[in-house]
Each structure stands twice: as C-alpha cells, then as structure tokens.
Amino acid sequence: xxxxxxxxxxxxxxxxxxxxxxxxxxxxxxxxxxxxxxxxxxxxxxxxxxxxxxxxxxxxxxxxxxxxxxxxxxxxxxxxxxxxxxxxxxxxxxxxxxxxxxxxxxxxxxxxxxxxxxxxxxxxxxxxxxxxxxxxxxxxxxxxxxxxxxxxxxxxxxxxxxxxxxxxxxxxxxxxxxxxxxxxxxxxxxxxxxxxxxxxxxxxxxxxxxxxxxxxxxxxxxxxxxxxxxxxxxxxxxxxxxxxxxxxxxxxxxxxxxxxxxxxxxxxxxxxxxxxxxxxxxxxxxxxxxxxxxxxxxxxxxxxxxxxxxxxxxxxxxxxxxxxxxxxxxxxxxxxxxxxxxxxxxxxxxxxxxxxxxxxxxxxxxxxxxxxxxxxxxxxxxxxxxxxxxxxxxxxxxxxxxxxxxxxxxxxxxxxxxxxxxxxxxxxxxxxxxxxxxxxxxxxxxxxxxxxxxxxxxxxxxxxxxxxxxxxxxxxxxxxxxxxxxxxxxxxxxxxxxxxxxxxxxxxxxxxxxxxxxxxxxxxxxxxxxxxxxxxxxxxxxxxxxxxxxxxxxxxxxxxxxxxxxxxxxxxxxxxxxxxxxxxxxxxxxxxxxxxxxxxxxxxxxxxxxxxxxxxxxxxxxxxxxxxxxxxxxxxxxxxxx
Numbered sequence: 001x002x003x004x005x006x007x008x009x010x011x012x013x014x015x016x017x018x019x020x021x022x023x024x025x026x027x028x029x030x031x032x033x034x035x036x037x038x039x040x041x042x043x044x045x046x047x048x049x050x051x052x053x054x055x056x057x058x059x060x061x062x063x064x065x066x067x068x069x070x071x072x073x074x075x076x077x078x079x080x081x082x083x084x085x086x087x088x089x090x091x092x093x094x095x096x097x098x099x100x101x102x103x104x105x106x107x108x109x110x111x112x113x114x115x116x117x118x119x120x121x122x123x124x125x126x127x128x129x130x131x132x133x134x135x136x137x138x139x140x141x142x143x144x145x146x147x148x149x150x151x152x153x154x155x156x157x158x159x160x161x162x163x164x165x166x167x168x169x170x171x172x173x174x175x176x177x178x179x180x181x182x183x184x185x186x187x188x189x190x191x192x193x194x195x196x197x198x199x200x201x202x203x204x205x206x207x208x209x210x211x212x213x214x215x216x217x218x219x220x221x222x223x224x225x226x227x228x229x230x231x232x233x234x235x236x237x238x239x240x241x242x243x244x245x246x247x248x249x250x251x252x253x254x255x256x257x258x259x260x261x262x263x264x265x266x267x268x269x270x271x272x273x274x275x276x277x278x279x280x281x282x283x284x285x286x287x288x289x290x291x292x293x294x295x296x297x298x299x300x301x302x303x304x305x306x307x308x309x310x311x312x313x314x315x316x317x318x319x320x321x322x323x324x325x326x327x328x329x330x331x332x333x334x335x336x337x338x339x340x341x342x343x344x345x346x347x348x349x350x351x352x353x354x355x356x357x358x359x360x361x362x363x364x365x366x367x368x369x370x371x372x373x374x375x376x377x378x379x380x381x382x383x384x385x386x387x388x389x390x391x392x393x394x395x396x397x398x399x400x401x402x403x404x405x406x407x408x409x410x411x412x413x414x415x416x417x418x419x420x421x422x423x424x425x426x427x428x429x430x431x432x433x434x435x436x437x438x439x440x441x442x443x444x445x446x447x448x449x450x451x452x453x454x455x456x457x458x459x460x461x462x463x464x465x466x467x468x469x470x471x472x473x474x475x476x477x478x479x480x481x482x483x484x485x486x487x488x489x490x491x492x493x494x495x496x497x498x499x500x501x502x503x504x505x506x507x508x509x510x511x512x513x514x515x516x517x518x519x520x521x522x523x524x525x526x527x528x529x530x531x532x533x534x535x536x537x538x539x540x541x542x543x544x545x546x547x548x549x550x551x552x553x554x555x556x557x558x559x560x561x562x563x564x565x566x567x568x569x570x571x572x573x574x575x576x577x578x579x580x581x582x583x584x585x586x587x588x589x590x591x592x593x594x595x596x597x598x599x600x601x602x603x604x605x606x607x608x609x610x611x612x613x614x615x616x617x618x619x620x621x622x623x624x625x626x627x628x629x630x631x632x633x634x635x636x637x638x639x640x641x642x
Contacts, residue, residue: 001352001375002066003330005306010063014056019043021129027136035501037520038136046132046142048094054109055125058117061110062464065373066352069110069464071391073375076417076434078103078111082166083173084436090155098212101191101438115161120150172394179412181442184221184430193438195419196235196249197221198242202426206247206271207441208235215602220271221441229274231602236264238333238377238420239287243294246315247271250288250299253281254604256597257555266299268315276601280317287333291340296320298334298343310334310343310358323358326365333378335386337403344368344381344403352459355386355401369406369456376455380422389418390455398431398444399455409450414442492553496528497521506535516543527553542566559591566621582621583628589614593639605642612637 023031023039030038043052057074061067068074081088081101088102096102116124131145138144143154150157184205185194190212197207205221206229216235220227232251239250247269255261266280266288285299296315301322302308308331310323323343325331330348337344343358351371355378358365368386376390376399385400390408392399396417397410412418416434421444423429429446432439499521506516518533532547546563564586570578593610615634 001348001373002064003348003350006350007060007064007067010060010067011056014059015052018052018055018129021126022047022133024130025134027133030136034503035499035520037501037503042132042136046136046140047129048105050094050105050109050112051125051142052109053106054111054113057106057110058113065459066375067464068106069114070373070462071375071396072394073391073396073417073419073434075103075107075111076396077101077436078107079165079169080416080434080436082162083169087159087162087166090158093158099191101436111165112158112161115164116157124149173415176395176413176415177447178415179444179447181414181431181433181444184441184443186226189437191437192440194432194441195439196238196240197420197422197430197432197441198240198247199422199424199430200242200245200247200271202424202428204271205430205441206240206242208232208240210438218269229271230269230276233604234265234599234601236286241288241290241297243290243292245270245272246290246294248279248288248290248297250285251601254597254599256595256606266297266317279315280313285311289333289335291336292338293340298336300331300334300345310345321360326356335378335381337381338383344378344386346376346378354456355406357403368403369401369408370458372456373459374455377420379420382423387421387423389421392453392455398429399453400450401455406456407452408455409452411446411450412444413447414444418444492525492527495523495525496551497530498523506533514538525553527551540568542568556592556594559589559593561587561589563587581623581625581628583624584617584619584621586617586619587614588616591637591639596640607640607642610637610639612639 019039022043027039027042034041057068061069081103085100092102093108113125127149128142128145132142135141135144146157147153152160185192193210194207195210197205199205203222207219207221209217209219215231216233217228218230218232218235220229234251234253236250236252241248249267249269251265251267253263253265255263263282264285265278266283266285268277268279269275284302284304286302288297288299290297294315296312298310298312300308301311307328309325310331311319312321312323313319325347327349332346332348332353334343334345336342337357341360343360345356345358346353347356349371352373353376354371355368356365357368374391376388378386378388380387381403384403386403388399388401388408389396390399392410395413396419397413398418398421399408399410401408412421412429412431414431414433418431418433419439421429421431427446429444431442431444433442433444499519501520502518504515504517506514506518514535514537516533516535518531518535521530522528529550529552530548533545535544535546536542537544542565544563544565547561549560551558564584566582567585568580568582570580572578589612591610591612593608596607596609598605598607613634613636615632617632618628618630620628620630
C-alpha cells in the first residue's frame with residue numbers, strides 16, 4: 001500500500017548494502033586482483049538467495065509503513081503448505097519441486113530473516129557477512145559463521161522456524177471464526193490453480209486454470225462439471241471481466257526484441273462460440289472492467305512518463321473519455337457503479353490506498369475512505385457497497401465498504417487468504433482462496449452479522465515498526481527533499497567500454513577455466529559486452545589470444561570474435577624420435593542475428609535467424625612442417641535455431 005517506486009528503491013538499495021558488506025576485508029583485496037566478478041562469485045558461491053531476498057523484503061517492511069511483509073497474502077502459500085504436508089526438507093525449499101508447490105525464496109527468506117532478527121539480534125547477519133568477506137577462501141564461511149554463533153546448523157534453524165510458524169498458524173485458525181464454503185472445482189490432490197475468474201451467471205463461471213505440466217487453460221465451470229474452452233498462457237492476472245455473456249480480458253504481448261517495449265492486448269471472448277476477438281492489439285491498458293450494459297469498458301492506461309489515467313472505451317476499442325486522477329495519483333482497479341454513472345477506484349498515494357469515486361455527470365472525484373496502509377484490492381461494486389479483499393490481522397478476508405460512509409465490514413473469512421471475490425446476482429459470494437495445491441474457487445457462505453473493522457484508521461505501528469534492527473528508521477519519502485539534476489547528453493559510442501573485472505585466469509564461453517589473464521567490460525546499458533585475454537592450455541601446450549565482443553543495442557544483435565593461437569603437435573619421425581611442429585592459426589567471425597517470435601495464446605516460440613561470416617588464416621612459424629598448407633579459409637553460414 002505504498003507507491004511502487006518507493007518500495008522498489010527500499011528493496012533494491014538493500015541489495016547494494018549487502019554487496020558493500022561483502023566487498024570488504026579479504027574480499028576487497030581480492031577485488032584488486034579480480035575486479036567486480038570476485039564479489040559476485042563469493043555471493044553466488046556461499047550465500048543463498050533466500051538471504052538476499054528475505055533481507056530485502058524485511059527491510060522494505062521495517063523501513064516503511066507498508067511493504068510485502070505486512071500483507072498476509074505474501075506468505076499464504078508457505079503457510080498453507082506447512083499445514084498441508086509439514087515442513088519440507090531444506091534442500092527442497094532451496095531447489096523447488098516439479099510435483100508440488102514450494103514457496104519461493106522471497107517468502108521463505110522473509111520468515112527466516114524476521115525470526116532470526118528477533119532471536120539472535122539486529123547485527124547477527126551483518127556479522128555473518130563480515131566473516132564471509134574476511135574468509136572467502138575457507139569453504140562455506142557464511143554458514144560456518146552462522147553455526148559458530150548459534151550452535152545449530154542452518155537446516156535445523158530452518159526446520160525449527162517453519163515448525164514454529166506451522167504451530168502459530170494452527171492456533172490462529174483455531175481462534176478465528178471461519179465461514180463454511182462449497183468447492184466449485186473438481187477435487188484433486190495435484191496442483192490446480194484458479195487465480196482469475198469472472199461470473200457469467202448464477203451457475204456459470206469462467207476461469208483461468210493453471211497446472212504444473214500443462215499450458216494454462218480458460219475453463220467454464222458449472223455445477224458438477226468443468227469444460228475446457230481454450231488454451232491461453234498470456235492472460236494478465238485478475239483481468240477477467242464478464243457482463244451479459246461477454247467476457248473481456250487483457251493479454252501480454254511480448255516484443256520480439258525489447259522486453260521493456262512489451263504491451264497489452266484487450267481481447268473479447270464469447271464462451272458459447274469460443275470466438276476470440278482482439279479489440280485493441282497493442283496498448284498499455286490494465287484492469288479492464290465491463291459496464292453493466294456490456295457496451296463499453298473502463299481501464300487504466302499507464303504512460304511512458306510514469307503517469308496514469310482512466311480511459312472509457314467502446315467494445316470496438318474507440319476512446320470515449322479520459323479521466324485524470326487527482327494530483328497524478330496512481331489509479332488501480334476501476335469498477336463501475338450499479339447505474340454506470342460513476343466509477344469507483346483505488347487511489348495509491350504516499351499515505352497509502354484509499355477508495356474514491358468519480359462521477360461521470362459532475363466530473364469530480366470524491367473520496368470514499370481515508371488513506372490506509374492496510375493493503376486491499378477492489379473487485380466489484382454491488383449497490384452501495386464495494387467488495388474488497390483486505391489484509392487484516394494475519395489474514396485476508398472479504399470485506400464490504402460502504403460507498404456512503406466508508407465503513408468496512410468483514411463478510412467472509414477462510415483458513416488462508418482470499419485473493420479475489422465477486423458476488424453473483426443472487427448474492428452468492430464466489431472466492432478464489434489460497435490452498436496448498438493452488439487457488440481454489442469456492443462459494444463462501446457470508447457472515448450473518450458482519451464484523452465492523454477500523455480498516456481505514458490512521459496507522460499507529462505494529463511489530464515491524466519496533467523490530468530491533470540496527471537500521472530501523474522509517475523512511476518518509478514525502479519528507480525527503482527533491483534534488484534537481486541537470487540532464488547531460490549521453491554518447492553511446494563514448495560509453496561502449498566499462499572494464500569491471502580482470503584477473504590471472506581465463507574463462508571461455510564454455511565456462512572452462514584456464515591459466516592466463518582476462519579482462520571483462522560491460523557498459524551501463526548492458527548493450528556492449530567485451531571479454532579479452534590470453535589463455536594457456538596445459539593439454540595442447542599453447543597460448544591463445546582472444547577478443548570476444550557483443551553489441552545488442554540494435555535490433556539485430558552483433559557478435560564478433562577474434563583469436564590467434566600458436567598451434568603445436570608432436571609427431572614420430574622415421575628415426576623414432578619425436579619432433580614438434582608449430583604454426584600460427586587465427587580465427588575470425590562476425591555474426592548478426594535477429595529474433596523470430598511466433599506468439600499465440602497457447603504458445604510462444606522464440607527463434608533466431610542469423611548470418612555469420614568466418615575466416616581462418618594459417619601461417620608458418622619457426623618449426624612448421626614443409627608441407628604445411630598456408631592461406632585463408634572462409635565460410636558463410638545461415639542459421640535458424642531455437
């Protein structure tokens with residue numbers, strides 16, 4: 001519930017601090033010999049990814065009034081799997097599984113970092129990093145330091161922490177008043193995830209179904225049966241919307257070459273005929289929502305200048321109206337009011353999230369609630385109530401928010417978090433709730449006497465606000481003074497080279513390490529990469545001078561390679577003595593390749609086509625054989641590969 005850029009800065013700056021702690025002491029001395037690659041090598045060799053990401057998530061949480069650590073949905077998959085099948089083996093938690101859902105390094109790392117900070121103190125992990133920086137030559141210094149300080153191994157600490165979390169979850173569930181529910185999807189013990197859905201009528205639901213071993217599907221759910229309509233791996237999460245038998249969703253549209261130039265397509269789908277129609281082939285729209293008469297839809301457009309606005313478009317993709325948010329605030333999940341005369345949306349500010357209403361007649365914004373740092377998502381507007389899912393006391397229940405006075409009430413709570421919810425015309429509450437085997441769609445029976453909660457009360461602090469960390473000072477971004485920077489012209493040609501690593505070893509393209517010397521360069525845009533050096537081969541007893549260069553700043557990628565070697569070979573002479581023959585061999589190659597991408601809803605095929613010119617020159621040396629063939633050999637290659 002804070003601006004994405006603020007959260008991103010807090011998270012990523014923490015990674016800079018982690019690398020700075022490693023680049024000290026003995027590692028700093030090695031840095032003078034090897035450059036930046038030694039820091040990355042030590043981090044990758046000794047320190048697990050759950051530490052890096054868990055520490056960064058904990059930092060973004062403790063240094064703000066928001067952060068993912070405060071949202072129960074963030075760790076819900078981990079908690080559900082703990083109660084379903086117990087604590088996984090530590091190695092399984094590290095490497096994952098092709099059969100079962102395993103929480104990622106962000107979730108597990110956050111729990112481990114949070115509990116270790118409470119248990120061992122704020123400077124515990126800083127000491128481990130310092131020991132790693134001091135002793136990078138000793139095998140596994142990071143976990144050696146961990147065991148030296150705690151007298152337990154990391155695997156045991158992991159098991160103890162996860163067992164405690166599982167027991168805490170059992171107690172939480174036992175002390176929570178839960179609502180009964182009927183499962184709407186076929187029961188199975190295998191992973192089946194229904195993350196997005198839309199209600200067509202009282203008995204029919206369209207949903208996205210994901211499995212570990214199959215392409216995501218669009219399915220139609222009716223009482224007692226499930227029907228596959230199409231395969232589609234491009235549907236954006238939470239973008240399904242349906243009215244009057246028409247279904248609308250947003251699809252990812254990948255750029256064949258530039259990842260940051262990828263866009264969104266708005267698609268109309270008819271479940272009866274299975275006809276798929278692309279309304280807008282390329283745009284930057286999010287959160288589409290159909291009007292009640294299904295004649296138009298509302299969505300949020302994100303511009304290239306990091307501003308956004310609400311757009312109302314016809315089903316032909318024609319822009320009818322554009323609505324600017326107040327003070328250029330971030331707009332999320334716009335929904336139509338019952339009469340289609342107003343739009344309710346979430347506005348994200350530095351003070352948190354708040355519900356606001358825009359009147360299409362008066363053309364004015366009106367706040368419905370005060371801002372809150374409790375995270376919540378808006379899914380539907382029914383009469384005078386907004387249907388939301390909100391983070392509240394270690395769970396994510398379904399709540400209603402009155403559009404007239406902004407009061408919030410809990411209407412449904414399940415054992416684990418509810419990710420999304422919608423109401424049918426007959427007042428049935430359909431939810432996508434978290435389970436150990438993926439999200440399941442359920443019909444949840446609502447509470448007869450909803451509980452009022454202070455969801456939009458001012459933030460007064462929580463356990464993270466007082467967590468004993470050496471850097472525990474809340475960052476108040478609105479109070480940080482802006483600094484004006486004068487932009488300077490950037491010359492790509494002048495910044496092609498940026499030597500960052502070097503050292504008395506040579507690593508070739510096949511990751512073979514040989515004695516020698518090498519330098520590596522990579523510019524700030526990562527579009528110009530150079531490696532050069534000399535490599536000594538003990539088996540062939542020769543030295544190779546090489547230069548490899550790649551430039552990817554054009555649509556066609558360019559790769560150039562030059563290497564020269566003093567070749568030698570031993571042969572038995574007629575008098576049974578060994579003779580050593582040598583000659584010079586130089587290899588040159590230049591290749592250009594372009595991407596060939598074939599994208600359909602059910603598949604994405606990424607191929608490349610290239611043309612390469614190569615040449616090899618043979619020349620004599622001091623002990624070359626008399627019959628050595630000298631000169632040049634050249635070739636032109638056409639490549640098409642996956």
